[in-house]
Amino acid sequence: MKYGGNTPCIEMRFEDPERLIIIDAGSGIRELGNHMMVHDLPKGDIRAEIFLTHTHWDHIMGFPFFTPIYVPGTQLKVYGPVTYEDDPLEEVVGGQLTYRYFPVRRTDLASRIEYIDLREGRFDLGDGITLTAKYLNHPLLCLGYRFEHHGKVFCTAYDTEPFQNLFCADPEDPSFDAAVAEEGEHVAKEENQRVENFFAGADLLVHDAQYTEKEYTSSKKGWGHSALEHVVSSARRAHVKRCALFHHEPVRTDAEMDALATQHCTPEDGQTTHTFFAREGMEIEL
Ligand SMILES: [Zn+2]
Numbered sequence: 001m002k003y004g005g006n007t008p009c010i011e012m013r014f015e016d017p018e019r020l021i022i023i024d025a026g027s028g029i030r031e032l033g034n035h036m037m038v039h040d041l042p043k044g045d046i047r048a049e050i051f052l053t054h055t056h057w058d059h060i061m062g063f064p065f066f067t068p069i070y071v072p073g074t075q076l077k078v079y080g081p082v083t084y085e086d087d088p089l090e091e092v093v094g095g096q097l098t099y100r101y102f103p104v105r106r107t108d109l110a111s112r113i114e115y116i117d118l119r120e121g122r123f124d125l126g127d128g129i130t131l132t133a134k135y136l137n138h139p140l141l142c143l144g145y146r147f148e149h150h151g152k153v154f155c156t157a158y159d160t161e162p163f164q165n166l167f168c169a170d171p172e173d174p175s176f177d178a179a180v181a182e183e184g185e186h187v188a189k190e191e192n193q194r195v196e197n198f199f200a201g202a203d204l205l206v207h208d209a210q211y212t213e214k215e216y217t218s219s220k221k222g223w224g225h226s227a228l229e230h231v232v233s234s235a236r237r238a239h240v241k242r243c244a245l246f247h248h249e250p251v252r253t254d255a256e257m258d259a260l261a262t263q264h265c266t267p268e269d270g271q272t273t274h275t276f277f278a279r280e281g282m283e284i285e286l
């Protein structure tokens with residue numbers, strides 16, 4: 001009730017010139033679509049870009065319920081990483097609109113939707129907006145996004161967890177090889193440093209923080225989500241100004257979230273990173 005029950009969708013508005021960028025099409029995009037029908041459509045045809053972090057269902061499931069796709073004149077560009085070449089973005093996302101799942105077919109949509117594959121790199125989005133896309137550590141190809149505009153930096157880093165040493169680190173294990181284990185440690189450390197560099201100095205970072213350290217180390221390693229303790233310290237090291245902990249564990253109650261916030265979140269003191277739990281509908285100005 002307090003933190004929200006929808007799956008990821010972030011609305012990013014630019015004022016001059018007016019521009020709308022949406023990150024992810026989780027169930028939250030339904031509410032956004034309804035808002036746009038009332039506030040944006042009367043001003044003219046809807047134009048928006050949707051950047052998908054990845055195509056896990058919680059990040060695309062709201063797409064068929066995004067009302068602007070049924071409005072003639074709407075123009076959308078949908079960007080996202082593609083894991084398998086023979087499984088294009090248009091199929092993965094738009095494929096939810098087939099009679100098997102939904103009463104409307106993709107080919108019957110009134111809007112114009114363009115699908116664009118995205119890889120790691122730096123892109124000029126026009127109007128002085130630049131985007132850096134960075135691969136994260138998730139079971140499926142997943143991109144973190146860094147948007148820069150007029151000296152302000154907004155970053156997303158979800159769904160992700162710290163990179164681990166993929167080789168055996170237990171000297172008792174018969175497959176243990178000291179040199180290989182050391183190399184594995186080195187590579188993991190380097191990759192984690194790269195992620196921190198990616199969001200360094202951000203005015204706002206939205207970071208995966210699904211678990212507590214205890215939950216993570218006891219049974220959730222390799223699931224592709226981070227422990228909030230890790231995020232708090234990593235954002236601080238990277239001199240992030242504000243860090244929104246995001247992608248909450250769905251089974252937690254508001255009371256449990258409040259308790260975790262009291263324990264781990266850090267106040268706004270103008271010196272160190274201000275860390276807080278993201279809440280549905282929260283508006284932040286940069
Ligand atoms: Zn995911």
Ligand SMILES: [Zn+2]
Nearest residue numbers: 056058059159
């Ligand atoms: Zn997710």
